[in-house]
Amino acid sequence: MDFGEQVLADYPHLQFEPNSRQFTRYTSLVRMEPEPNVMVGREFLKTVQEEDRYNEIVGVNSPWSRLFEMNFPAYRELTLEFYCTFICRPRPGDTPEYPIYQGSDTTQAEVYFRLFGIDHFLSMEQFAVAIGLYTEAETRQPLYTEAVHKTAKGVLQL
Numbered sequence: 001m002d003f004g005e006q007v008l009a010d011y012p013h014l015q016f017e018p019n020s021r022q023f024t025r026y027t028s029l030v031r032m033e034p035e036p037n038v039m040v041g042r043e044f045l046k047t048v049q050e051e052d053r054y055n056e057i058v059g060v061n062s063p064w065s066r067l068f069e070m071n072f073p074a075y076r077e078l079t080l081e082f083y084c085t086f087i088c089r090p091r092p093g094d095t096p097e098y099p100i101y102q103g104s105d106t107t108q109a110e111v112y113f114r115l116f117g118i119d120h121f122l123s124m125e126q127f128a129v130a131i132g133l134y135t136e137a138e139t140r141q142p143l144y145t146e147a148v149h150k151t152a153k154g155v156l157q158l
Contacts, residue, residue: 011081014077022084029080082115087109
């Protein structure tokens with residue numbers, strides 16, 4: 001174990017039960033070197049005269065453009081805690097209107113993760129808005145409500 005791994009091992013929210021799903025993920029992820037944040041650079045696209053083509057394909061202020069342009073500081077401890085505890089169980093797209101999830105049951109939430117030792121239980125819609133992929137208004141548009149029409153074994157199919 002190198003110095004960085006020891007520092008992470010001492011982080012209180014990365015203490016997992018041996019042989020648990022979280023522990024297995026942690027032992028795999030902690031050895032990986034973090035990659036620097038990479039985003040699509042608008043100035044570069046202008047320089048190579050590809051900004052219009054990019055906008056045609058990805059859109060302007062669309063969920064995809066927001067995803068490709070995200071550039072936030074990353075904190076290894078929090079990233080590891082998120083990845084080690086993340087669970088996603090999307091509901092079938094043909095399910096009648098689903099209420100916004102408000103509760104604390106990991107078997108009912110579509111998305112579960114922990115940060116700073118605090119459990120978070122969200123619907124897919126809440127999660128999409130929280131990470132900045134969609135706005136609340138966009139989650140009520142056909143692009144969001146009708147695009148995903150079914151799930152099979154937890155894999156979204158368009």
